[in-house]
Amino acid sequence: MTFKFNNVYLNEVATIAGPYEKKGPLGKMFDKTYKDLYCTETSWERAEVRLLNDSMKMVLKKSDLKKEDINLVISGDLLNQISSSSYAVYDLKRPFLGIYSACATNVEALILGSSLISSKYINRCMCSVSSHNMSSEKQFRNPTEYGAPKPKTATFTSTGGASSIISNVKSDIKIESGTIGKVIDMSQNDPLDMGAVMAPAAADTIYQHLMDTKRDASYYDLILTGDLGLYGKEILKDYMLSEYKIDLTKNYNDCGVMLYDLLEQKEILAGGSGPVCSPLVLYTTVLEQMKQKKIKRVLMVATGALFNPNFVFQKENILSIAHAVSLEVI
Amino acid sequence: MTFKFNNVYLNEVATIAGPYEKKGPLGKMFDKTYKDLYCTETSWERAEVRLLNDSMKMVLKKSDLKKEDINLVISGDLLNQISSSSYAVYDLKRPFLGIYSACATNVEALILGSSLISSKYINRCMCSVSSHNMSSEKQFRNPTEYGAPKPKTATFTSTGGASSIISNVKSDIKIESGTIGKVIDMSQNDPLDMGAVMAPAAADTIYQHLMDTKRDASYYDLILTGDLGLYGKEILKDYMLSEYKIDLTKNYNDCGVMLYDLLEQKEILAGGSGPVCSPLVLYTTVLEQMKQKKIKRVLMVATGALFNPNFVFQKENILSIAHAVSLEVI
Numbered sequence: 001m002t003f004k005f006n007n008v009y010l011n012e013v014a015t016i017a018g019p020y021e022k023k024g025p026l027g028k029m030f031d032k033t034y035k036d037l038y039c040t041e042t043s044w045e046r047a048e049v050r051l052l053n054d055s056m057k058m059v060l061k062k063s064d065l066k067k068e069d070i071n072l073v074i075s076g077d078l079l080n081q082i083s084s085s086s087y088a089v090y091d092l093k094r095p096f097l098g099i100y101s102a103c104a105t106n107v108e109a110l111i112l113g114s115s116l117i118s119s120k121y122i123n124r125c126m127c128s129v130s131s132h133n134m135s136s137e138k139q140f141r142n143p144t145e146y147g148a149p150k151p152k153t154a155t156f157t158s159t160g161g162a163s164s165i166i167s168n169v170k171s172d173i174k175i176e177s178g179t180i181g182k183v184i185d186m187s188q189n190d191p192l193d194m195g196a197v198m199a200p201a202a203a204d205t206i207y208q209h210l211m212d213t214k215r216d217a218s219y220y221d222l223i224l225t226g227d228l229g230l231y232g233k234e235i236l237k238d239y240m241l242s243e244y245k246i247d248l249t250k251n252y253n254d255c256g257v258m259l260y261d262l263l264e265q266k267e268i269l270a271g272g273s274g275p276v277c278s279p280l281v282l283y284t285t286v287l288e289q290m291k292q293k294k295i296k297r298v299l300m301v302a303t304g305a306l307f308n309p310n311f312v313f314q315k316e317n318i319l320s321i322a323h324a325v326s327l328e329v330i
Numbered sequence: 331m332t333f334k335f336n337n338v339y340l341n342e343v344a345t346i347a348g349p350y351e352k353k354g355p356l357g358k359m360f361d362k363t364y365k366d367l368y369c370t371e372t373s374w375e376r377a378e379v380r381l382l383n384d385s386m387k388m389v390l391k392k393s394d395l396k397k398e399d400i401n402l403v404i405s406g407d408l409l410n411q412i413s414s415s416s417y418a419v420y421d422l423k424r425p426f427l428g429i430y431s432a433c434a435t436n437v438e439a440l441i442l443g444s445s446l447i448s449s450k451y452i453n454r455c456m457c458s459v460s461s462h463n464m465s466s467e468k469q470f471r472n473p474t475e476y477g478a479p480k481p482k483t484a485t486f487t488s489t490g491g492a493s494s495i496i497s498n499v500k501s502d503i504k505i506e507s508g509t510i511g512k513v514i515d516m517s518q519n520d521p522l523d524m525g526a527v528m529a530p531a532a533a534d535t536i537y538q539h540l541m542d543t544k545r546d547a548s549y550y551d552l553i554l555t556g557d558l559g560l561y562g563k564e565i566l567k568d569y570m571l572s573e574y575k576i577d578l579t580k581n582y583n584d585c586g587v588m589l590y591d592l593l594e595q596k597e598i599l600a601g602g603s604g605p606v607c608s609p610l611v612l613y614t615t616v617l618e619q620m621k622q623k624k625i626k627r628v629l630m631v632a633t634g635a636l637f638n639p640n641f642v643f644q645k646e647n648i649l650s651i652a653h654a655v656s657l658e659v660i
Contacts (some may be wrong), residue, residue, distance in 0.1 A: 001425035003349060015412050072331060072510065079638060080410040080469075084429050086513055086636035086649050093512035095331035096651065097438060098430040100412050108427060112442065119449030121333050180402065180425040183416055289470050297427055298660075306416035306428075308409060310375055321426065 002212035003111065004146040005118040010173040010327065011165045013283035014058035016051050018159025020268065024260040029284035030160075037134050037159060044135035048079065048161075051276075052088035052130035053084040055161035059126065063165050063209065067092045070165070071122035075279050076105035076112050077130045077275055078157070080139060084130050088161070094126075094138060102304025103198075103227050104181070105129050105275040106162065109275075111178035113166050124167035125227030130272030135159045140191070140309055152223040153193040155229045155256060155273035162279035172291055172329055179209040179324040183306065189317050191307060194273060195232020198303035201320035202228065203239045206301055207246065209324045212242035217246050220326075221295035224286065226278035226302035255281035278302045332509045332542035333441065333652070335448040340503040340657065341495045343613035344388035346381045346429035348463065348489025350598065351610060354590040359614035360490075361388050367464050367489060374465035378409065378491075381462035381606075382418035385491035389456065393495050397422045398495040399453035400495070403441050406435035407605055408487070410469065414460050416493070424456075431503055432634025433528075433557050434511070435459050436492065437603040437653040441508035443496050444655075454497035457534045463487045463603030470639055483523040485559045485586060485603035492609035502659055509654040511538040513636065521637060521649050524603060525562020528633035531650035532558065533569045536631055537576065539654045547576050550656075551625035554616065555588035556608035559601030583613035608632045 015030045019093060032054060034040070052075070073092055075085035076099040089150040091095050101108040106129045113125035120299030123239040134144065136157040142148045157292040166175060184201040202225050210217060217223065228236055233254045255278040272280075282300055289295045306319040344411045352363040356396060369377040377501070382405070390397060403422055405415035406429040419426050431438040436459045464474065466487040472478045496505060514531040530554050540547060547553065558566055563584045570576040585608040586601030602610075612630055619625045621624035636649040 001452070014449050043644055045644065076430070078411075080640070081408075081432065081636065081638045081642055083636065083638035086651075087641070087646070090513045090515055090649055095511055096513055097442070097510060098651075100406070100428040100430050102411065112427070115449065115451055117443060119445065119451070121445055121449070122331070180427060182423055183420045187422055247362075306411065306413065308411045308413035310410070311413050311417070314373055314375065318419070319420060321416075 002177055002209055004177045005114045005175050006281055007115045007168045008026045008114040008166060008175040009171040010175055011167050011168060011171045012059055012063040013164045013243055013287065014055045015283050016054040016161045017280055021158060021160055021259060023265060026259060026284050029074055044132055044138060048084045048130050048132035048135045049087045050076055050234045051161035053127060053269050055163040056088060056092060056126065056128055057292055059163040061163055067094055069124060070126045071124050072093050072301055073126045074099055074109040075128040076100045079135050092286050094231050101323060102278060102306055103273055103275050104302040104304035104321055106279045107300060107302035107325050110175060110325045111180060111323060114175045114178060117168055118164060123163060126163055126165055128163040129275035129279060130161040131157050131276045133159045136274060150269060152194050152269055153195060154269045155194050155227060155271050156268040157274040158259060158272040158277040158280060160276040160280050161183055162283055163277050174328045176326040176328045176330045177213060178206045179205055179212065181322045183207040184320050185317050187317050190316060194305045195229040195270060196235055197305045198320040199232045199235040199239055199324040202236050202301050202303045204248060205324050206321035207244045217248060220251055220297045220299045223248060223252045223299045223301065225254045225272035228254045228303060233257060290329050293329055298327045300325050332447055332507055335444045335505050337498045338444040338447045338496060338505040339499060339501040340505055341497050341499060342389055342393040343494045343617065344385045344392055345610050345613050346384045346491045347610055351488060351490055353595060356614050357590060374462055374468060378414045378460050378462035378465045379417045380636060381491035382414050382458060384457065385389060385493040386418060386422060386458055387428050389493040389495055390590035399454060400456050400553045401454050404429055404439040405458040406430045408466050430580050431651055431653060432636055433605050433607060434632040434651055434653045436609045437630060437632035437655050440505060440655045441510060443652060444505045445495060445499055452466050454495060456493055456495055456644060457563055458493040459605035459609060460491040461606045465568035466604060469643055470526045472600045480526060480599060481522050482599055483558060483561050484599045485524050485601050486598040486609040487604040488589060488602040488610060490606040490610050490612055492606050504658045504660045506656040506658045507543060509535055509542065511535040511605055511652040514650050515647050517647050521642050521648060524590045524635045525559040526649045527601060527635045528650040529558055529562045529565040529569055531652040532566050532631050532633045535654050537574045547578060550581055550627045550629045553582045553629045554579060555584045557601065557603035558633060560583045561600055563587060569592055616644045620659050623659055628657045
């Protein structure tokens with residue numbers, strides 16, 4: 001299911017990041033960083049709310065807009081009942097739609113916001129997501145104090161908040177189309193190998209997008225997955241070639257790999273993950289290259305593992321989904 | 331923020347309910363009921379997935395549609411990471427958007443689906459929600475085996491799954507408009523008094539809807555809140571009168587109160603709650619009265635408490651939101 005958008009533009013972005021992201025290769029490109037994971041707060045949950053709320057205020061400031069100028073806020077995150085979003089959005093006092101697609105949430109927000117702008121229901125929308133390494137570890141895995149070792153396929157939940165303003169006001173970057181993915185089950189059930197869980201969802205959505213738009217993969221200067229990590233990235237390339245005869249060796253990368261220096265930052269293991277991982281890359285280095293017209297067409301394919309610890313304990317498979325959005329320099 | 335919809339109709343609904351709902355006054359109106367809370371499954375989580383998946387299959391069957399006829403599924407629920415929705419939607423193999431507005435989720439789904447149909451992005455959408463008394467109690471409160479007593483203001487999470495098919499194909503019931511609410515904080519922090527938490531959100535959204543549409547409350551034959559319960563209902567009436575000079579004494583009711591026989595079913599306390607509570611009432615007795623043209627205009631105002639146990643333990647206020655959708659007999 002691919003939606004084509006008319007007159008929808010990415011106007012401004014804001015990225016707030018934590019200490020691990022600051023140490024990575026994009027560290028200097030974020031609008032604001034925190035030097036520790038508490039981000040001046042007293043709990044991991046409050047730290048995540050701050051990161052998200054910071055990004056909302058920052059994107060308004062960078063846009064020289066007041067909160068009243070925003071017609072709608074669409075936001076989601078990994079915390080149970082997307083609480084970071086509810087608490088962060090409160091002081092904007094704007095109409096709010098909560099969404100959830102795990103780490104694919106930012107693209108779900110962009111697709112929904114773009115649909116509503118393109119159809120003239122709204123003029124301007126804020127799309128926001130967050131994640132926090134420790135609030136996620138606390139919720140999804142063992143207490144980190146146990147120091148349980150992890151396999152090399154494990155990913156590291158990125159810490160940060162990211163917001164964008166999209167509208168019908170022309171800018172350099174057009175949001176051209178979006179593809180909504182389907183839930184995929186490939187009988188994977190290892191929560192420490194999300195790349196393998198999510199790669200088939202990315203493949204399904206990329207293929208669907210290319211079919212719907214009658215495009216070849218080479219149409220895009222860059223096809224970017226959200227957080228497959230080092231191993232998931234290889235699985236996707238293999239799978240695309242064997243299943244769909246599509247070659248991703250030339251114009252494909254993964255945000256989870258790009259956000260960190262994986263040779264230096266050993267604790268990151270296979271790469272970053274979490275809803276904020278992909279916008280921290282898309283809204284910094286990728287957007288910069290687009291503005292400089294080094295690359296003109298980008299397909300952002302965010303992947304999400306639909307994963308709740310109870311279901312994993314009960315031996316259910318981990319499901320996945322991917323949504324894609326096409327951005328073009330005009 | 332109120333959206334007006336063109337050519338969007340409620341075509342078919344399906345309601346699946348648990349044993350407590352079966353014993354209530356609407357018990358004979360549901361498409362299917364289960365006599366115990368396990369619903370033939372071995373866990374509360376799997377039981378909830380079954381209820382939701384049953385409603386999806388039932389609404390397709392009642393509509394004489396195949397899953398391929400559905401362009402998009404929008405679904406949400408109370409389980410962490412809306413897992414009931416992800417698992418229930420899997421075998422439909424259709425594009426899926428996950429959403430979350432707590433017990434206001436069904437109206438968020440109807441608004442998003444209607445916007446996408448009205449703007450011709452899609453022709454037909456399935457909107458689904460579920461909740462399950464025990465999967466919710468397990469997740470949000472004390473283990474029920476503790477037998478902790480509850481105050482009379484507490485509500486009882488309803489058990490069931492509900493799905494609707496909305497499309498551009500004409501039916502008796504038009505989805506006329508929808509209002510997206512704002513996050514409200516009235517400094518409430520008692521998770522056993524959700525009516526008080528959510529009543530101000532309902533008030534804010536009803537007022538916004540009436541302002542946006544330039545209507546008087548008497549325009550509607552019925553204004554229906556989702557799950558304020560016995561006490562929340564009185565708070566809303568008082569608050570609407572004192573804050574906005576709007577009289578709700580003549581045409582207002584609450585689904586949480588209507589779903590059960592509160593005099594007989596003492597365990598329900600102040601009334602039903604959960605995302606499925608409002609559609610179990612809207613899609614049965616209310617829709618029946620609309621089809622018989624006893625009532626012609628209904629404003630469904632679903633309310634949600636934006637509530638995560640961690641935030642409550644950390645002494646945060648419980649936030650709330652309400653979304654409204656206007657249904658009209660044509």
